[in-house]
Amino acid sequence: xxxxxxxxxxxxxxxxxxxxxxxxxxxxxxxxxxxxxxxxxxxxxxxxxxxxxxxxxxxxxxxxxxxxxxxxxxxxxxxxxxxxxxxxxxxxxxxxxxxxxxxxxxxxxxxxxxxxxxxxxxxxxxxxxxxxxxxxxxxxxxxxxxxxxxxxxxxxxxxxxxxxxxxxxxxxxxxxxxxxxxxxxxxxxxxxxxxxxxxxxxxxxxxxxxxxxxxxxxxxxxxxxxxxxxxxxxxxxxxxxxxxxxxxxxxxxxxxxxxxxxxxxxxxxxxxxxxxxxxxxxxxxxxxxxxxxxxxxxxxxxxxxxxxxxxxxxxxxxxxxxxxxxxxxxxxxxxxxxxxxxxxxxxxxxxxxxxxxxxxxxxxxxxxxxxxxxxx
Amino acid sequence: xxxxxxxxxxxxxxxxxxxxxxxxxxxxxxxxxxxxxxxxxxxxxxxxxxxxxxxxxxxxxxxxxxxxxxxxxxxxxxxxxxxxxxxxxxxxxxxxxxxxxxxxxxxxxxxxxxxxxxxxxxxxxxxxxxxxxxxxxxxxxxxxxxxxxxxxxxxxxxxxxxxxxxxxxxxxxxxxxxxxxxxxxxxxxxxxxxxxxxxxxxxxxxxxxxxxxxxxxxxxxxxxxxxxxxxxxxxxxxxxxxxxxxxxxxxxxxxxxxxxxxxxxxxxxxxxxxxxxxxxxxx
Ligand SMILES: Nc1ncnc2c1ncn2[C@@H]1O[C@H](COP(=O)(O)OP(=O)(O)OP(=O)(O)O)[C@@H](O)[C@H]1O
Ligand SMILES: [Mg+2]
Numbered sequence: 001x002x003x004x005x006x007x008x009x010x011x012x013x014x015x016x017x018x019x020x021x022x023x024x025x026x027x028x029x030x031x032x033x034x035x036x037x038x039x040x041x042x043x044x045x046x047x048x049x050x051x052x053x054x055x056x057x058x059x060x061x062x063x064x065x066x067x068x069x070x071x072x073x074x075x076x077x078x079x080x081x082x083x084x085x086x087x088x089x090x091x092x093x094x095x096x097x098x099x100x101x102x103x104x105x106x107x108x109x110x111x112x113x114x115x116x117x118x119x120x121x122x123x124x125x126x127x128x129x130x131x132x133x134x135x136x137x138x139x140x141x142x143x144x145x146x147x148x149x150x151x152x153x154x155x156x157x158x159x160x161x162x163x164x165x166x167x168x169x170x171x172x173x174x175x176x177x178x179x180x181x182x183x184x185x186x187x188x189x190x191x192x193x194x195x196x197x198x199x200x201x202x203x204x205x206x207x208x209x210x211x212x213x214x215x216x217x218x219x220x221x222x223x224x225x226x227x228x229x230x231x232x233x234x235x236x237x238x239x240x241x242x243x244x245x246x247x248x249x250x251x252x253x254x255x256x257x258x259x260x261x262x263x264x265x266x267x268x269x270x271x272x273x274x275x276x277x278x279x280x281x282x283x284x285x286x287x288x289x290x291x292x293x294x295x296x297x298x299x300x301x302x303x304x305x306x307x308x309x310x311x312x313x314x315x316x317x318x319x320x321x322x323x324x325x326x327x328x329x330x331x332x333x334x335x336x337x338x339x340x341x342x343x344x345x346x347x348x349x350x351x352x353x354x355x356x357x358x359x360x361x362x363x364x365x366x367x368x369x370x371x372x373x374x375x376x
Numbered sequence: 377x378x379x380x381x382x383x384x385x386x387x388x389x390x391x392x393x394x395x396x397x398x399x400x401x402x403x404x405x406x407x408x409x410x411x412x413x414x415x416x417x418x419x420x421x422x423x424x425x426x427x428x429x430x431x432x433x434x435x436x437x438x439x440x441x442x443x444x445x446x447x448x449x450x451x452x453x454x455x456x457x458x459x460x461x462x463x464x465x466x467x468x469x470x471x472x473x474x475x476x477x478x479x480x481x482x483x484x485x486x487x488x489x490x491x492x493x494x495x496x497x498x499x500x501x502x503x504x505x506x507x508x509x510x511x512x513x514x515x516x517x518x519x520x521x522x523x524x525x526x527x528x529x530x531x532x533x534x535x536x537x538x539x540x541x542x543x544x545x546x547x548x549x550x551x552x553x554x555x556x557x558x559x560x561x562x563x564x565x566x567x568x569x570x571x572x573x574x575x576x577x578x579x580x581x582x583x584x585x586x587x588x589x590x591x592x593x594x595x596x597x598x599x600x601x602x603x604x605x606x607x608x609x610x611x612x613x614x615x616x617x618x619x620x621x622x623x624x625x626x627x628x629x630x631x632x633x634x635x636x637x638x639x640x641x642x643x644x645x646x647x648x649x650x651x652x653x654x655x656x657x658x659x
Contacts, residue, residue: 063553083556090557095551100572110558161558 012075014039014165014197015060020069022055027147029055031221032069037165039074042188042195044208047218048244053073053201056218057167060199061090074164084113089158091168095150097142103129104138110161128156132190148179155187159194166194167200184211205245209233217241239363249290249332251280252365261362265328270304273362281367287335289359292323292345295352306354307332311345325353406631413624420619430625431468440626442603443610446521450596450606451589454528459582461529462536462576470544471536487531487537496598499527503599519601528589532607536581539645543577544570561577580644587637 013036030052037043042079043052059071060066062083067362071079078086089110096126108125112118129138132152142150151171158166172180172185188211191198202208208215209229216226216239223239236242242252243292253261259272263285271283298306300305312331313324334353345351413431418422434440468474469481487495507517549571555565593608600609607630611623 065555076618082562083553084559084561088557090554092554093552094548094550096548096554098551098555101589109555111559113555113559113564157558 011039012038013072014041014074016070016072016075016201017056017060018070018072020056020066020071021069022059028221030059030066033221033223033224035216035223036176037197037199038214039197040195042191042200042211042213044200044202044212045199045217045218045359046205046215046244047207047330049203049345052221053203053217053218054169055170057090057201060165061167062086063090076200085285087164089161089163091154091158091166091171093149093169093171093173095142095154097150097153099142102139102141103134103145104164106142106153107138107157107160109157114161124160128160129153131159132156132186145358147174148183151175151183153194155190159190162194162196164196164287166191166196166198166364167201168198170203170283171200172202172204172285172314180207187222210244219244235361236284236363237363240360242282242363247287247333249285249287251285251332252364253278253283254279255281255362264330267307268304269307270357271360271362272357275362275364280363281362284361285332285355286359287322287333288320290332290334290353290355292325292334292336292351292353295350298352298354302354302356305357305360306352307352308352311347311349311351314344314346316344321353325351327353360367392659397500409624409631410628413621413628415621415624418654420621420624421585430621434622434625439605439610439620440607440622441604444574446524447603447607450524450528451586453525453587454532455582455586456534457483457529458532458585459578461579462533462581462585463540465533465537466540466544469543480611484530485534487534488538492592492594493598495531496527496595499523499530499595499599503646519599519604520591521600521604523601524596524600526605527595528592532585532588533594535584536578537579539641540574542579542645543580544572576644580641581638583641587634587641590637619631 005355015037017033017035020030020033040134045056047053055064059066064082066079073087076173104125107128107273108121111121111124126138129135132155134149134152136173172183175183214226215232217224219240225241231246232241236245242248251263252265255275256262256279257277260268261271262268275281295308307327309325309327311323312326315322320338321347323334325334332353384538414428415424416427465484503523508515547620551569552565555569591608593612597609598605612627614623
């Protein structure tokens, strides 16, 4: 493989992960991941529990070493360096504040280890403590702080070293909802202030979508897609991402010729897509982009993007109504605007659903295969 | 319903009586011992008035003094050595995954559960083999105070390892990783973070080792040699010639010493202070 030449245009990535695999005995925690994180980017890693997010982050930090592949930070090969020789710092999920040291000693620890003299280190620590709004609490022990305050100490302790990349492993996981939203804004502000890339692990997709410039979606050790919130939501690369990000209906189908797909029940639908004839695919339809009406009311332009079915369930949600529509053996969720009670469909009603030709999205049906080997 | 309540009331009363009986069973002999160590009479079974004369008296007995010195030497050296080795063992078992760890784990704690006599016979057999082997290539060795030291180290390593490991188990492994992430070398991370946090456990283990070494009689009696009599071994052999007020006084002192040591150890082994509090955010 040859080195690509677009590096000069984009500037050097802060972190580059090249073909990295990490195995723990029989478990493949991270499976051949390639990833480049831009300088100054707020980057989230999202995926279900056990998908390898933490392991990836720990490899960047040097707390875990890749079984295969290479790792670069600003172009320097770091794959085998111990954590204390890497220009990155970590905010741990448990915060990992040193319980026998006060806040100031916690925050100045990294500087002291780097040989900064005591006075200077204490001064810089105080500055950061002030910045994270803990001014005056420098003499407290971590056990004398609330969860949110401990979180801020952990942030200050990492940022005081001016890392080139800040790694955060579910830093907001232990906070209650209100504090969490407050910290989300604060994190974003800090990231812009420091101008360094934040690599942020979470399994809360709303958090990832609202905070990040780009998001990597992982499942079972594999990287499935990297993109902006909008890209992931509107143009998922595969079935898993379509299903994982937001709510959607997935209809199994096969690609037919001439921009058509054929559903399992034989219905032909118009759905332009780049996949070869005969490919097994799934069509993703978001519940809010489907229209619902009486069978005879399908607009003429929409005949090729419509289905007939029967109402199975109907739930009133205040601002909208959620219908479950049975189309042969599959169930479609359809969200429609609230209407007066007598205009609502009730279970048993025959209906038609249709959608705009731009609102469907066809993904290859590559149900990710399990990469976890059986224990012997 | 009411029958059940009555029964449970009855059981409760029985349990209470039982507790008092056990308490009495434990402490009456101790009280007798302590009281009679302050008996003025030469005869141990006749009360001759209150006096502390046996305490200074006992210090004029050369046999007792040399046994005391032996005990202190053995206790000091074996405690120091077993504290270092036991701590290292605890860290290795807690942290590193290596071949044979499971086996070592089981074997490491064996000295705590096997009977003293078995341990003593094992050690004696070991020394016999070692002496024969060494005798073939050079020095002719025999049992002495140093074999007592070696034996005490052997059983105290397990005690220290158990206590230190309990402490290590309460530590968040992320603490040391955080230190390394903040540019500390492995050694510095250990010295500045882990060591201070497990220090109470190490001290607790050392105090327990000290107490066990000072109290041990069976193993010491087996593996000791000429000039190697420790205080408990002296008491054990002297008592066959009859209980004397002096022996009561020594035993009282030993009782006091081990009580202090064990209580301090337990104090240090209390769970560390809660790491998190639920104080309200004051901003
Ligand atoms: N030290 C380890 N030894 C053995 N297996 C491990 C180790 N660390 C992680 N694993 C395994 O690797 C896989 C990925 O774990 P990882 O912690 O990276 O997941 P995660 O995406 O962070 O999950 P979560 O959202 O639950 O934190 C899991 O199957 C896990 O059991
Ligand atoms: Mg994780």
